Amino acid sequence: MKISINRLKNHLQLTESPEEIAALLTRSGLEVEGIEEFESIKGALEGVVIGEVLTCEKHPDADKLSLTTVDVGLDTPSQIVCGAPNVAAGQKVLVAKVGTTIYPTSGDPLTLKKAKIRGQVSEGMICAEDELGLGTSHAGIMVLNTDLPNGTPASQLLEISQDQVLEIGLTPNRADAASHLGVARDLKALLGRDIILPAEGEMKKEADGPTITVEVENADDCPRYAGVVVTDLKVAPSPQWLQNFLRSLDLEPINNVVDITNFILHDLGQPLHAFDADKISEGKIIVGKLPKDTKFVTLDEKERKLSGEELMIKDPKGGLCIAGVFGGEGSGVSDETTSIFLESAYFSPDIIRKGSQFHGLKTDASFRFERGTDPNMPVYALKQAVKLLQEIAGGKVASDIVDLYPNPIEDFVIDVEYGHVNRLIGKKIEPSEVKSILESLDIQVKNETAEGLTAIAKPYRVDVTREADIIEEILRIHGFHQVLLAENLKTDYLAEHPVKDLNKLQYRLTEILSGQGYFEMITNSLTKPSYAEKSGYLDPTKSVEIYNKLSEDLGVMRQTLLFTGLEVLARNINRRQTDLKTFEFGTVYQKTEDGYKEGRRLAIFHSGNKSSESWIEPARPFAFADLYSTVEKILDKLNINIGDVSMVETAPFAYGLKLMLGQKEIGSIGLVDDKLLKLAEVRQEVFFAELDWDLLCKKASGLKSYEEISKFPEVRRDLSLVIDKTVTFDQVKSVGIKFGGKLLRRIGVFDVYQGDKIDAGKKAYALSFHLQDQENTLTDKVIDKTMSKLIQAFEKEVGALIRT
Known part of the structure; x- marks a missing residue:
């Protein structure tokens, strides 16, 4: 996600450098992965100045070249050889001085040097539009109409925009920060400064236009839907400041109407969609679903089959837009559009995610809707967009705002105990600081006691619903770096160690x-x-x-x-x-x-x-x-x-x-x-x-137990047992281990017999018993006692007959 420093300064006062802002945001959980320089014109025309052509004569050795002298604000005029057919004395022009690097619209950058052209010295270049990257025209040099003095940097005349853009690796839980306003809210808390937002203001109907009614079929899929009709629009390219803002975010400007919706999305985090009002059948917008396998052509001119589960914006004739994801080809704004119905809504994240994933469409709007937007923002964002449409596109409000919001989404009410705050953070945070941090994050504090408080978080904070979430908010604003590690690390739970790979x-x-x-x-x-x-x-x-x-x-x-x-x-x-x-x-x-x-x-x-x-x-x-x-x-x-x-x-x-x-x-x-x-x-x-x-x-265990090798010899004794065929060796072994005591080291079987020399249904095991004492040499008396105990156990436990 890209965030413009220039635009952030419209939301709060910033005196810090981009690097300091990046460090603050990263420390609070909005990791800044990089800072990019943005210039509306490559190189910002550094080294290009306003000049005045004093004299203009034909080059003595070239018919198509002119030899000029140009005042560029230095003590003496500069001699420049120029090939433009329209160069003439008395003109105000743009001059790239010696040593300047220019970035043409097409081709590689060029660094100017003092040179001889057909035997005449040339100290710079009088520039055409395409040579400076200002456009595509190469018909002749740019002739200016300005009273600025000679030598004035061209950047002052052309109002070149320069910006620093933060690249933020936004985690899925921070949907609230997916806008300039969202990032500004964090900086407000970190720096203790107030957010600057334009007043909502009144919006009055100024003209007559198409009447658009709205019907929402299922309020669970679309809890809030707002819209307004704007007429008398003149669709045209956006002003330079708006184009520069979008380009700084790697977005290509389209036209003033579409650009305004993109501006509001990235500035306030509220996606908008503009429908050509004249293309809405019967003047009726319906928010609902269409049958499975219905064909729908999206703005990218691809025909798609609907799943029947995605939410659609439709009219009585069919689909207009996959809600919150992608617009339809037939209802979009074109150069001929004069009236629009401007939509601003809050959709269920689940329903938008279904539509986005089914069609494999990931857009800036779906990115925000499927994570959760602010249900209290649609009308405010709508009014800000309409102001811009009035200023930039000549639009007039032609209807009252439609705002269908039958079941307002409630704030999250969370009880917080100071003891839990201190335990999870790992240090004591004073109650006064806890309250101050929460209020700086627009989290209301109520019911304060010595033990805790009640926090009320706005619904745009989709990730703040539990006490642990509130504690995380406190910690990230207080600062992870302020929680010092103890000399002895400890945990309040037991974990298996070492961890198995x-x-x-x-x-x-x-x-x-x-x-x-x-x-x-x-x-x-x-x-x-x-x-x-x-x-x-x-x-x-x-x-x-x-x-x-x-x-x-x-x-x-x-x-x-x-x-x-x-x-x-x-x-x-x-x-x-x-x-x-x-x-x-x-x-x-x-x-x-x-x-x-x-x-x-x-x-x-x-x-x-x-x-x-x-x-x-x-x-x-x-x-x-x-x-x-x-x-x-x-x-x-x-x-x-x-x-x-x-x-x-x-x-x-x-x-x-x-x-x-x-x-x-x-x-x-x-x-x-x-x-x-x-x-x-x-x-x-x-x-x-x-x-x-x-x-x-x-x-499985990585730990194996060992014991010291005995200094005393091992003794072996053998037994032959006649047992039922159904008795397994493991059963025999279990009995031996149980009754053999600590002297019995292991049991082995070295022969098995089944035949006519024993009863039918029987088998004979020849077993070896290995005995050893860790502390003494075994005596016959001790050995015989152990073997007698084993014989009795085998006879009793598995019905064995001891063969002699």
Whole structure:
């Protein structure tokens, strides 16, 4: 957003330099990103002066050149060779002296030097309009009608405008500052000076004109709509001061009527729109919506189809304007326009945002409307615009002001406690200063007590609705730089430390898996609806369906990473790449009763042989334990200990395990059911693990505990347990850890037997128990006592028979 320093000075007295103003605004939250110099004429005609041609003779060696002497205010006249056909003695002209840089309308800048032209010395240039960048004419030199003395700088004659323009990086919450008046309000508070605004004044009807009535179909979409008819207009170029103002903001002047609406928008922050009154059918303006797919041609001559949700300004025949966004081609101001209906409104930010986004139109008006304008500004801005139309375009007021405002928008009433002010700011602010700051920001103070006050903020401050917002206003005017940092930093809340970088965490695991020979996959989040419908374990009603699907194969968002991963495996297997270890970090999606949810998952696939056949050993297919081992390594790297483990014999697995972390499922591992493999056209066994990556990230810890290595030897004892086939090793391990005491370091299984030497439905585990004491050498008595305790626990807890 660009702000003219010259225009700011019309709103309050400023003696500070642009750099000082920029520092003040930046400190208060309106960050000034740069300061630009603006000159209405490039170079400001520095070095160009008024001269008088004293003599004019033909050049002795060139028929088309003249040899002149010109008084440019120096002690002696300057000799200048001139090629203009209209040069003559007695003329007042503009002369660029030696050393001056001029900026032509077209072409590169030119620095004048003392030169010889056809043998004659030339000390400068008598200039034409285009040579100084004042226009396009090159028919001859400019002949002036002025009594100013010779040598007077040309800038005094031509009233050249020079300005400094602030480039402000406006944050979305500061819609109130999207104008010169808005910025001036902040400077008023920062500098303690009064705002200067022209009086609203009375506006009387001066002439007869078209009668325009207004109807607002929905006051929620358009809480306030004002307008007035102005006639007898003479559409023409704007005066130079208005053109200079617009150009300083990088806006191109169009004509006096349109330029005035742009001036009011950037000066006061109130967008206006001028309709050619003679083009309004039946003299009726209607604020409402038009049916979906209605065709509408905008000012850029593009035909657009309406969504049916955007707010329109229309008449009985059709649309005139996309409200608050862009005007229509058929109702705009042209050179033939003599009467206008001038609109000034307050629209709902939501409805303007819808229209702007649907059509991809971002205009200066929509920028302000969709963030929130001042509902109390429309009539004042309208009257200021009409004054300018009277002065600049000869307009006459031809109607009373229409002002439809059925439900006035109320001020924000906010209770503020001094204790909260001091706590959030980090230092004590005296109540008197709090009151002074708020009043300087036009925030009314009521109900003052020793504990706090009630603040009443005007509705144009769309970002000031809570106590915290009021405290922020106090802080930014008091000054962030005045809040000193304490020697000991502290917070009044606890945060996890160190903060986890989830990208680094994922990258670390990617490196680990890649180092173990895994290949990473990236698959499409869109998949076939048939997977959910035919899998038997996914709920098709929870699939997130794509309305504008490209094909049926990409019809829904995936609920699991299984099927998209199987498709990758199938493609590789079909190309004789049968030994596969792959993984993927991806997102899954589900429809819920309340809307939608998504979550990150880590999927791991094993298929084919773990090792290829060789002369050393035969090929060995992947086993369940290989995948389980990988999952254990992942959890170990994240410092996560698995809780309960339970068997799974339902889809998607033929068999597998479900892993729990407390009461939450962290993932599952198993052999994929043949039925699901057929769905994805995979023709060999696949082991699959899917882990809840969001939960893993949440529970992951960068801190790992270590203990000193014991000086005393470790002892191993073995047991063989006969147990039911349904009992898992994790259950056995849990019992061992629970009853083994602090001496038990780890439990391992080194053999599993199922056969005719034990009862049907049974299996035998051969377990190793590693015992160690940190402080003493273990004795047989202590070891036997521990092992006896473990035997009793296994017999009782899992119904084990101890084999001897």
